[in-house]
Amino acid sequence: MMSSGEQSSQFSGPMRPPLPPPSPNIALGFNKSTFTYDELASATGGFVQSNVIGQGGFGYVHKGVLPNGKEIAVKSLKSGSGQGEREFQAEVDIISRVHHRHLVSLVGYCIAGGQRMLVYEFVPNKTLEYHLHGKGLPVMDWNTRLRIALGSAKGLAYLHEDCHPRIIHRDIKAANILLDNNFEAMVADFGLAKLSTDNHTHVSTRVMGTFGYLAPEYASSGKLTEKSDVFSFGVMLLELITGKRPVDLTNAMEDSLVDWARPLMAQALADGNYNELADANLEKNYNPLEMARMVSCAAASIRHSARKRPKMSQIVRALEGDSSLEDLNEGVKPGQSSIYNSTTTSDYSQSSYNADMKKFRQMALGSQEFPSSEFAGSSSSDSHELRQL
């Protein structure tokens, strides 16, 4: 950046037009995609624990504020992906160009020593998982559920059908739907998104994603298409309809949500009675036509045959009531049973936090490599260990 002395010398030259004043965005470290460790440390109060807003499979997420007042969420990635710096930058560059009302924007990134951090716009009202399943919170009303379903469907349709290259999210779940203060949905976690450049089925060597949401073909063979996201989205619709978690070993639901709901959906769609399926906490306060649309979309999205699942844009139209539900419902068949365990944990102690942050700082400042398993607060789930951008 130019000093004020340098700038004034520009004005003294007789033939040269004066330079415009520096843009406040550039001067304040906004509108750019790379951040230094010091900039992010300063934005997050030195990565202080009181600024931790979450912990996922990647590592900690800190809230921060840039000098221009913009609020950010800084996600520190665990090391060990084996991905080179240029490959990382190339992926981040593509992802940071994706902007949509229902997608959380990536503002930039930081590579400091062996430490990588992603900087996202801050979304203030926690996640769908928190509001749907959190204890002691007000029951989410039907209109809000429908609006969240539609918003996230639009965000996902944009990734699948309007981005070049198209983007498969790979980890659609209630915890990755962030909410703004008006309960508008924003799809998050592009750290997991893998870019798909061709029109053919991509066979992944590693299955990523979260148990309970995984499409059967992806879980068993790693075969990945947009339709794996559609399956996960269908599971999320079921959560909105029933208020139940995808897998909940603490209650009487012995099967996964998908297996429990399949026969009930078929029955409800046949006789038009949704009361057994619908979240009891709604106390029957839902619009039956909208419920029929959402159930139809869920049933179509979780079809065993990936090919028969609808595209996200079809789901958007069906949820909006713009298309016939028969388009979605053809060929729905009850499927096989599968029980998945969820191992995500968001609990972490002061001591494990301190240990993690010590290593994090050493790594960021001293270019020191350490294996991802050394993160004391990290999740033990295989899928989490594999998630690196």
Ligand SMILES: Nc1ncnc2c1ncn2[C@@H]1O[C@H](COP(=O)(O)OP(=O)(O)OP(=O)(O)O)[C@@H](O)[C@H]1O
């Ligand atoms: N952009 C953001 N704005 C506000 N809060 C955020 C943002 N990104 C993440 N968070 C918070 O941090 C938490 C952890 O996010 P993260 O994406 O790392 O993990 P996760 O999605 O819960 O788990 P996983 O890594 O298993 O997908 C989120 O649940 C959310 O509360």
